[in-house]
Amino acid sequence: MKHGSPYGTHRVVEPQGVLPQGAWKIDNTMSLCDNEILIDVAALNIDAASFTQIKTEAEGDLDRIAAIVRDIVGQRGKMHNPVTGSGGMLIGRVAAIGPKLIGKTDLKVGDKLATLVSLSLTPLRIDAVRAVHADKDQIEIDGQAVLFETGLYAKLPDDILEKVALAILDVAGAPAQTARLVRPGDTVVVVGGGGKSGTLCTYEAKKRVGPAGCVIGVSPFDKDCRRMSELGWVDHALRADATDAVGMMEAVSELTGGRMADVVINCVNIPNTEMGSILATRDGGKIYFFSMATSFTAAALGAEGVGKDVEMIVGNGYAKDHAVFALELLRESPVLRHLFETLYV
Numbered sequence: 407m408k409h410g411s412p413y414g415t416h417r418v419v420e421p422q423g424v425l426p427q428g429a430w431k432i433d434n435t436m437s438l439c440d441n442e443i444l445i446d447v448a449a450l451n452i453d454a455a456s457f458t459q460i461k462t463e464a465e466g467d468l469d470r471i472a473a474i475v476r477d478i479v480g481q482r483g484k485m486h487n488p489v490t491g492s493g494g495m496l497i498g499r500v501a502a503i504g505p506k507l508i509g510k511t512d513l514k515v516g517d518k519l520a521t522l523v524s525l526s527l528t529p530l531r532i533d534a535v536r537a538v539h540a541d542k543d544q545i546e547i548d549g550q551a552v553l554f555e556t557g558l559y560a561k562l563p564d565d566i567l568e569k570v571a572l573a574i575l576d577v578a579g580a581p582a583q584t585a586r587l588v589r590p591g592d593t594v595v596v597v598g599g600g601g602k603s604g605t606l607c608t609y610e611a612k613k614r615v616g617p618a619g620c621v622i623g624v625s626p627f628d629k630d631c632r633r634m635s636e637l638g639w640v641d642h643a644l645r646a647d648a649t650d651a652v653g654m655m656e657a658v659s660e661l662t663g664g665r666m667a668d669v670v671i672n673c674v675n676i677p678n679t680e681m682g683s684i685l686a687t688r689d690g691g692k693i694y695f696f697s698m699a700t701s702f703t704a705a706a707l708g709a710e711g712v713g714k715d716v717e718m719i720v721g722n723g724y725a726k727d728h729a730v731f732a733l734e735l736l737r738e739s740p741v742l743r744h745l746f747e748t749l750y751v
Contacts, residue, residue, distance in 0.1 A: 413554060417434075418431075454603075456487040490698060497519070497521075499517065500514065574732045591618040602749075652685070666688040667688060670693045677701065680695075
């Protein structure tokens with residue numbers, strides 16, 4: 407049995423010299439190195455930006471969505487959307503553990519787990535697509551995947567449904583980073599506040615700002631705004647199109663008396679919302695671009711172009727203990743848990 411790089415570079419096919427995430431193609435043969443973990447995959451949770459692009463390309467046809475996903479994996483050895491550059495995550499059961507990892511991991515064969523590293527770097531083989539859930543960004547499959555020695559994962563808890571855990575762990579970094587960024591008394595704008603990650607961020611932000619703070623959830627859709635209002639985790643459900651940067655700025659300015667937001671959290675799954683987020687932020691404020699649809703070139707040059715002195719944070723999906731943090735949100739809020747069970751199962 408061969409020994410592999412802990413970062414998976416031994417799986418890179420092309421181009422040589424890069425890590426698996428940056429590679430165009432990786433080796434997805436399921437013969438294990440002595441420091442890898444083999445997973446029998448049950449479901450994929452495709453990144454929202456990626457799934458939106460695939461769904462649009464397929465014109466909503468479920469068979470075409472399945473075919474596009476299989477084609478990407480067939481070409482690249484991983485679920486790495488060549489248009490959006492993003493992946494997602496998976497759930498499954500441990501099928502085998504390389505001997506070099508015995509005693510170094512708390513996993514054992516048969517354990518249910520969710521990977522917390524992107525599908526854009528995970529060797530994946532799809533044998534069959536069993537179901538496509540277009541409204542949940544989820545695909546049930548038969549297949550296998552490989553977790554590298556440094557790969558992050560979370561054991562799935564017994565008290566939370568697997569697909570609910572998959573849905574929340576896919577975006578676990580968002581509420582964890584929100585908890586770090588938001589302070590009592592802040593004005594927080596959550597762009598895409600009616601979506602999956604946005605809902606978690608509005609919930610966490612509302613806890614953090616306290617009675618003196620304000621949370622504004624933004625969506626262009628009436629149904630999202632109604633849900634945000636009904637849930638009660640926003641002070642204002644703002645119906646606005648974040649791709650209209652000036653319109654977004656004017657709407658937030660009106661709600662804040664011209665003060666603008668201390669923190670903007672961007673959770674949308676469409677492009678061209680960078681400037682709307684920047685203009686909604688006060689000078690000296692912070693923007694967390696969680697969305698993988700973000701162009702960081704557009705954000706950096708755009709902020710410079712309008713003379714905005716703001717701190718922009720790359721949407722790192724990982725924060726220490728973010729999986730535990732996100733699952734605990736479901737346990738502490740029956741309303742949040744019911745919402746995820748209703749929308750994502």
